[in-house]
Amino acid sequence: MRRGWIWIAVLLAALAAVIQAQPLRPAEVRAALEPVYNRALPAALRIETIPEGTGSGFFISPSGLVLTAYHVVEGSRSLRVVNARREAFPAELVGYDEFRDLAVLRTQVREAVPFLPLETAISPRPGEPLLAIGNSRGEFIAPRYGLVNTVERDIFPFFNSIAISTNIPLAPGDSGGPVLNQAGRVVAVVVAIGQPNGVFESFLSPLLGLDELLTQLQAGRRRDVPYIGVQLSQIDDETAALLGIPKQGVLIRGLLRGGAAERAGLRGLVVRRENGRDFYEFDVILEADGRPFNDVTSLQRYIRSKEVGDSVTLTVRRGNQTFRVELRLTPNPLRSG
Structure with missing residues (x-):
């Protein structure tokens, strides 16, 4: 009998939890x-x-x-x-x-x-x-x-x-x-x-x-979100095939005027046509402060975790060359002036 009362108590407790939920x-x-x-x-x-x-x-x-x-x-x-x-x-x-x-x-x-x-x-x-x-x-x-x-x-x-x-x-x-x-x-x-x-x-x-x-x-x-001043794009299968590059890093599709990346001489995607053929010039960001990044969101999140005025070192691939460049993070350059 005692066990029966225990089961009733358990069932009532469970019912009360369901009602509460x-x-x-x-x-x-x-x-x-x-x-x-x-x-x-x-x-x-x-x-x-x-x-x-x-x-x-x-x-x-x-x-x-x-x-x-x-x-x-x-x-x-x-x-x-x-x-x-x-x-x-x-x-x-x-x-x-x-x-x-x-x-x-x-x-x-x-x-x-x-x-x-x-x-x-x-x-x-x-x-x-x-x-x-x-x-x-x-x-x-x-x-x-x-x-x-x-x-x-x-x-x-x-x-x-x-x-x-x-x-x-x-x-x-x-x-x-x-x-x-x-x-x-x-x-x-x-x-x-x-x-x-x-x-x-x-x-x-x-x-x-x-x-x-x-x-x-x-x-x-007054705390602004920091920017490096770039428009980024994921390197998917189609982009990698078009540009003839591995799916590694994040493509710089464009630069924001007045931003840190533009001042540092980085390049956005440019298409030149010569002799009926398209030639592409661009930079790919491989790392930030030694950390590899292969998707846009992760890189953006890392940059925005910092403060305006902080520096970040990017590892960049341009053609067959890989180099590093140090950028000082700024507020959104589109709001300047």
Whole structure:
């Protein structure tokens, strides 16, 4: 009899685990997070930029510091933020980290403002309900509810760091908005949406472990993603056959004007026609700092893991010659000037 009770206890525990594992329905998610939205609303913002653009953000200090996504304010000539009471405040960029797509703004507020606490110690969990606040679809500082898919989503090169993936129904205009947990703490910032596998996903830049970085951004740190200034192409079977080269390394298809590679004299793919025949001139990157690379993504990821101003030594093959060249990494040369 005792064994029978044990089996019943086991079955009940298993049933409870299954029930616990069932995802929350949209109405349950909304009910759990609507009070969080009402408390957070006074600190949430609409960001307006010139050239014309709209994004989202939120106060992170009573003095009017704002956290948003860097791509919302990148290249803007002027900024202003608008709160839930439709009060507008001029703003300026203080610091940013392009790698994580985060930026801090300073606003000209007249008195202490409500702000949102940041959660940098605890990561969201798959299946956890979250609230995003944004300004998409013509709506003003509106709530978006959903669940976490995964906390380690790689969408490189669209986002350089690791993102949180959710099913929150976000849209353009929500970027930069806060994403809050049931405790009312901001766990991430909205950065992107997409359908990489035919299924809609929204992506967040997590704040886990970023205390030091956020302090640096508030102090004015500006971190650009480093570039060597090249357009790269995979050497697949067709390319290897056309150019008469082995499937080794990464082909430089083109150079970005003003980039480190152009200044160092590297060559992009050029086709010359002589006597009715095509002749190809090009460089192939074989290694970076002694590490071999045979695909574009791996090489890009390695370069972007560094800092602007760092140096990288490339091993390059040109025709029958192999040589090394040292490049100093720069910000995106297309943004210079």
